[in-house]
Amino acid sequence: MTPARRLVRLVLILLLPLAAIFVWSLPDSFDVRYEFSYMIMLFAVILATAAYLIGVASAGAEHYGMTTAEFGTGLARLLGLLTALTLLLGALWTGAFRIVAGLRGTTDGLTTGDWLSFGLTGLRGLGLVLASGAVGFAVTSLGRRISVGLLALVAAAVAQGAVGVVTGVADTTWAELYFSPMWVGAWMTEEVEMIDPASCDFERVPDCAFDTLTLTRPMAGSAIAALTIMVVGVAVWAAHRRADD
Numbered sequence: 097m098t099p100a101r102r103l104v105r106l107v108l109i110l111l112l113p114l115a116a117i118f119v120w121s122l123p124d125s126f127d128v129r130y131e132f133s134y135m136i137m138l139f140a141v142i143l144a145t146a147a148y149l150i151g152v153a154s155a156g157a158e159h160y161g162m163t164t165a166e167f168g169t170g171l172a173r174l175l176g177l178l179t180a181l182t183l184l185l186g187a188l189w190t191g192a193f194r195i196v197a198g199l200r201g202t203t204d205g206l207t208t209g210d211w212l213s214f215g216l217t218g219l220r221g222l223g224l225v226l227a228s229g230a231v232g233f234a235v236t237s238l239g240r241r242i243s244v245g246l247l248a249l250v251a252a253a254v255a256q257g258a259v260g261v262v263t264g265v266a267d268t269t270w271a272e273l274y275f276s277p278m279w280v281g282a283w284m285t286e287e288v289e290m291i292d293p294a295s296c297d298f299e300r301v302p303d304c305a306f307d308t309l310t311l312t313r314p315m316a317g318s319a320i321a322a323l324t325i326m327v328v329g330v331a332v333w334a335a336h337r338r339a340d341d
Contacts (some may be wrong), residue, residue, distance in 0.1 A: 140221030151232025156242030
């Protein structure tokens with residue numbers, strides 16, 4: 097069994113019981129129509145993190161690097177695996193919420209349009225999962241070691257923390273733009289609106305309106321796609337160079 101498949105099995109073993117406990121602990125006030133979209137986003141973020149690790153494990157099995165053809169084959173196999181995993185877990189996630197909400201919450205007012213909206217949110221979640229897995233695969237392919245992919249993930253988390261400190265000290269306007277959760281949130285929802293608290297002086301202008309900046313879904317999707325294409329493109333170029341050497 098390959099490292100990626102072992103990790104998939106581990107993800108299933110760990111996530112399924114935790115998900116069952118989480119779903120069953122929902123309050124009686126849970127309303128599928130208004131709250132399930134947020135649960136889909138939570139599902140997508142958790143699975144995207146797992147997808148990155150699965151991508152790392154898939155590429156890390158090739159200790160001596162991959163040729164361009166091997167990279168393409170490995171990436172296609174990974175994306176197929178992640179698609180199947182996401183669809184399977186997504187169906188279980190949706191079914192569990194539907195059953196529990198019917199027993200303890202409420203499903204009043206659900207329409208075909210609501211389910212269509214849930215489905216589109218799920219598809220955007222699938223895109224996020226595939227992008228995350230592809231980046232993990234590409235980064236690890238560049239370093240030829242699993243440790244490189246893991247260190248890249250840790251470095252990204254540390255960088256986000258450092259950016260938070262710097263923007264806080266510098267009192268940066270629209271500091272939220274430097275944090276990946278804002279972009280993910282805009283992609284999964286329709287838009288994310290940010291405000292600039294420093295734009296108003298209520299002592300001088302009591303009815304002042306804060307300046308706002310809206311991060312839209314197309315903007316976020318374009319940024320995520322560009323980052324994914326750039327990282328994968330560099331990995332393909334590196335694989336091509338290795339084949340020529």
